[in-house]
Amino acid sequence: MSPCPLHHPRLFDLLRRNFLSLDTCYRLADGRVTRRHYLDSAASTLALGCARAVADELLQHYANTHSTLHFSARIASRAYDWAHGQALKFVRADPDRYTAFFAGSGCTAPLNRLARVLAAQRPERSVALVSLMEHHANDLPHRKHAGRVVPIPLTGAAPALGTVDLTVLERLLEQHRGRVNYVAVSAASNVTGIINPVHDIAALAHAHGAWVVVDASQHLAHAPLPISDTGALERELDAVAFSGHKLYAPGSPGGAIVRRTLLEGGEPDEVGGGMVEEVHPSDYRVTARFPDREEAGTPNLLGAVQLGAALNALQRVGMERIHAAEQTLLRRLLAELASVPGARIYGGFDLERTPRLGTVAFNLDGLEHGLVAAVLNDYHNVAVRNGCFCAHPYVRELLKPELWELDLDPDAGDAAAMLKPWQGMVRASLGLYTVDEDIDALLAGIRDLLARSDDYRALYVIDADGDFHHRTFHAPAETLFDPEMALDRALARLSATGGVL
Ligand SMILES: Cc1ncc(COP(=O)(O)O)c(C=O)c1O
Structure with missing residues (x-):
């Protein structure tokens, strides 16, 4: 008999693979079609399949939580209460003294x-x-x-602020x-x-x-x-x-x-x-x-219940376990990135002295953060974020020594435009689904870029916002996903099944 999923000894491994879109592939600038390496979890994480399944199942009973009497309304209200309870439990807050x-x-x-x-x-x-x-x-x-x-x-002190x-x-x-x-x-x-x-x-x-x-x-x-x-x-x-x-x-x-x-x-x-x-x-x-x-x-009933389910699933695995696994990947990423000539990691990165979670911001000497992020995406299918991450004061403080080195006259008319490509970083961030292969892809991409940086630079133009665009390779978002075409496909399925979902 297979073990009950609630106590599955390998629940951690099962969950890590239970994310929607782990197999998403894109065609790259060199024509290869490869799997996306999603290292942008600090922006948004991918969807946990089992949590999504709970929300989908709830849809069978969907109703407004402000209705009270009918079956579906009672189910909706109870599920919504449960989601609040999961949030309180997750941080071990006393429900008599705290509210979520x-x-x-x-x-x-x-x-x-x-x-x-x-x-x-x-x-x-x-x-x-x-x-x-x-x-x-x-x-x-x-x-x-x-x-x-x-x-x-x-x-x-910058760049090793704590x-x-x-x-x-x-x-x-x-x-x-x-x-x-x-x-x-x-x-x-x-x-x-x-x-x-x-x-x-x-x-x-x-x-x-x-x-x-x-x-x-x-x-x-x-x-x-x-x-x-x-x-x-x-x-x-x-x-x-x-x-x-x-x-x-x-x-x-x-x-x-x-x-x-x-x-x-x-x-x-x-x-x-x-x-x-x-x-x-x-x-x-x-x-x-x-x-x-x-x-x-x-x-937002469905969203809250999906979130409650994700919190519950994480608790079943145990956040200590999840943390330990991420730290292993993080140590590897920090150590290997630190050994890349010209790589500068921001924030103290001796984990014993300055504990961190799985987010690493870096720059490569002489290369604009926008160029690095573009090449990682276009040639290596590595999704990272670049820029100031909606934390301008902190990023500027971390970058201070480098920006000083640029020796720009801050009063010059074009100072802001000249500064833009250098005022930012590249950020790689991990999630429960991140595997060594994703870190490999990032590091390989960085090494490849450093080895051929002039060739890559020649392939790109920079716009007024400091973003880099490939001269010949274009992959417009609507050619990768178009909501209207997705609806067409859904309607085609509908007509094929005679309206049965
Ligand atoms: C530390 C931190 N605080 C706040 C926010 C804002 O969160 P949201 O955009 O989900 O409202 C973010 C989003 O990136 C964040 O990373």
Whole structure:
């Protein structure tokens, strides 16, 4: 008898291969058709098949969660509650003291919400301390809604910057004593993968009456992140935001796990159907129930349930196991990349001193990041991201020594255009499905490019945005996938089967 899938000893291996699109192939500039090596998981991860299957099965019962009586409505509401429960469980948050809510299509929505709500909760505390490492999503909302944002510097020196500097953080908390509303920090960087000591940060913040808002969108899929590392209350994170599309559930919402007391009292930030007890022409009464009061309007039921299923599947494998496997690949990638002449890795990369997750940003001496990314794609089918990764202040800080070396006059009219191709990096990021073969392809592509960089450069033109375009090889997106043609195919299947799905 085959083992029950719930306890399959090889569940980890089964899941790693259960991603949709692992066999996607493209024709390359040299005419070869090869498998895509997807190393852009920090942007969005691929879809976990079993989680998608749960959402597809739910479609058989699809209904609105705000309907209550009929069979399908009850099924939908229960499944949606289950998804919230999975989020709380994933970080081991006490459901009596924390709530999980879904919003938007990634963590940008909950982070904006938190910035607005926390500012309204304690207007007398008008300072937010925000790390220099942040993605714009955990920076600009605080700039917009907190009275004043003070940046928290990082340890080390560029290009080997480290984590948030706890000594300086403590000094800033002292300096702004009684005025710091919260500290906002990412659990792991989307540029370097560097992990911040978020529980130490929480303890420091709490000792000064400040809350801590953690952007965990680059962390949750890669390593365990409990709400408190030791169980001590003072080390508990107050708010944890995340993106479902970075957790193997494309199409799912953003989410947040938040200490209830941060949301209680005031009126919820968004109002509408589903979050009120009674509405009269002159007034209305908001429900006290969580998460209902945080989720006005019809929710993204299917996405949330798909996300809940992905979280559940990851927990069955165990995040420690997933983390350990990724670290093995990461060590190899860092070691081999560091040995490539002319490769520069950003952020401290001694994993003992500066723990990181599976995201590596690098440049190759004398080669624009746009050229590197284009050649890796067009000739090696390696999908990486290049640019500043929506973390401009951090990337500029990491690049400072190199940009200085360029010796450009910042006041010259064309300085910005000349700087553009050099102001950025290439980023390779791993997911549960990444295998050695993907790392091989990346490293082979880099070595090939370095060996023939002049030949490759001659094949490309650069546009005003700093993007590189092949002179003769074009693969327009609509020739690779066209939604209307996909619909044509679906309709053809429909007519062939006489309308039976
Ligand atoms: C660290 C980090 N924070 C926030 C975001 C924004 O997430 P989303 O675009 O899903 O809202 C990203 C996305 O790349 C990210 O990497």
